[in-house]
Amino acid sequence: DAGVIQSPRHEVTEMGQEVTLRCKPISGHNSLFWYRQTMMRGLELLIYFNNNVPIDDSGMPEDRFSAKMPNASFSTLKIQPSEPRDSAVYFCASQGEVGGTEAFFGQGTRLTVV
């Protein structure tokens, strides 16, 4: 397996534009997480899916953020409209079993909003 695949690796966009980040989890994993990493706040959990269902989105900072998982092999994180303070590295991670096993992270998407 190629691991968790995220695209794009880098995204530069203008304030106000819509941004869509994509993630393909490891086949067979039933849990998917979206994290955001900044120097100031470290890694923050944004949303968690289990069996394609959003279980907890309490970490999503605002209504501008939304996430979907239409099937077991694909998830998106959308920011609309984007703002400069959204600039960060966004990671997707998948896990085979919640509660004690390791999380596999993708390479991340570095988002810059100018």
Added chain:
Amino acid sequence: SQKIEQNSEALNIQEGKTATLTCNYTNYSPAYLQWYRQDPGRGPVFLLLIRENEKEKRKERLKVTFDTTLKQSLFHITASQPADSATYLCALPTSGTYKYIFGTGTRLKVLA
């Protein structure tokens, strides 16, 4: 609120020495704790998991301890090598949930 603390300052050590990183947590009692390694431009990679009933766990040159009384985990790399240079993060599940809280990480630099 639940909180994790790792040394924010970078740790520089000489090759061959043992590196020791600290993870302290407050206001909860996790059932287990994980350590991850993160290289620049890459996602975190899982290294070790230690459960609350385990005092120590080893994997090759890595050793993790978990003191639930002190609310602290220590992460040791013995015979350190320049290739061990990276940021190391500890992660704990929040009480009764699947959510992991990550520390901000400690950057380790092993000098040749």
